[in-house]
Amino acid sequence: MTARTSAQALADVASALVEDHEITGLLARLVSDCAALVPADAAALLVRTADGGFELLSATSHRVDELELYHAQRESGPAVEAARTGAPASAVGGEAIVARWGDVGTEIVEAGFQAVHAFPMHWRGHAIGGLNLFSVTAAELSEPSFVLAQSFADFATLAIVQPAALGDEDLAQRVTEALEGRVVVEQAKGVLAFQLGLDMADAYDELVARSSVNGSTLAQVAQNVVRAAQER
Known part of the structure; x- marks a missing residue:
């Protein structure tokens, strides 16, 4: 049997998200794939509760299940830290x-682990939980593994926050918003092409470059360009 790749694993999650999916099974598969592909010896998800505490959502083994429940009770540990700071730990x-x-930390070591890496589950400017990865060997993650692990954390977030279904009106509204954003981008391309003497392809590249430098979305940059032109 051909081994699964990270691209296949993330594609499977994406496919599940656009269908009517069962979240418990999806998250169990996600943490299992993450541990196998990063790689790590175990993985788990902790999430914030409404009262500000933490609860275990999914784990790859009973041993890690018990370990994460202890973290949740103590409100301490790598995933808790990642959720509170919004940064990897x-x-x-x-x-x-x-x-x-x-x-x-003593509980982590006594469970047989010599390395732990946690990644925040970001949603709209704050973290709703953290993904923990445990390894029995004392090893840092490579940069590609670090990026992959954060991608798994992001997909876990999407699996949790995505509504089960959208009504026709809500879906139509989202499509309309997407189209409106595209219109603004086209307007901004025209403005930059005129102001800077660029063709439309280069004007689009300029928008993308400004978005990257400013840390803003493409739509936000486009709106700023159009607004500035209107105010002249």
Whole structure:
């Protein structure tokens, strides 16, 4: 049997998201694929609750299940930190893990793990939880593995927050908003082409470049260009 690739695993999640999916099974498959492909020896998802605490959502094994429940009870640990700070949290080596997370770190080491990496589950400017990856060897993640793990965390977030279904009116509204955004982009391309003496292809590249530099969305940059031209 051909081994699954990261592209196949993420494509499977994406396919499930556009269908009527069962979230528990989807998340279980997601953490399993993540552990296999990053790679790590175990993975788990912790999420924030309405009262500000944390709960285990999915784990690859019973051992990690118990470990994460302890983290949730203590409201401490790598995934908790990632959720609170909105940034990845890592420690490699038993001493570093204990030094960073105290009793929770001791539990991680005693469970047999020598490296842990946690990734925030971002949603609309804040983190709703964290993805934990545990390894029995004391090893840093490579840059490609780091990026892949964050992608799995992002897909887990989408699986949780995506509504089960949209009514026809809601779907039509979202399509309309997408089309309106495209119209603004086309207008902005025309403005830049005129102002800077560019062809339309180069004007679009200029919009994309400004978006990357400013950290804004393409639609936001386009709106700013059009607004500035109207105010002249």
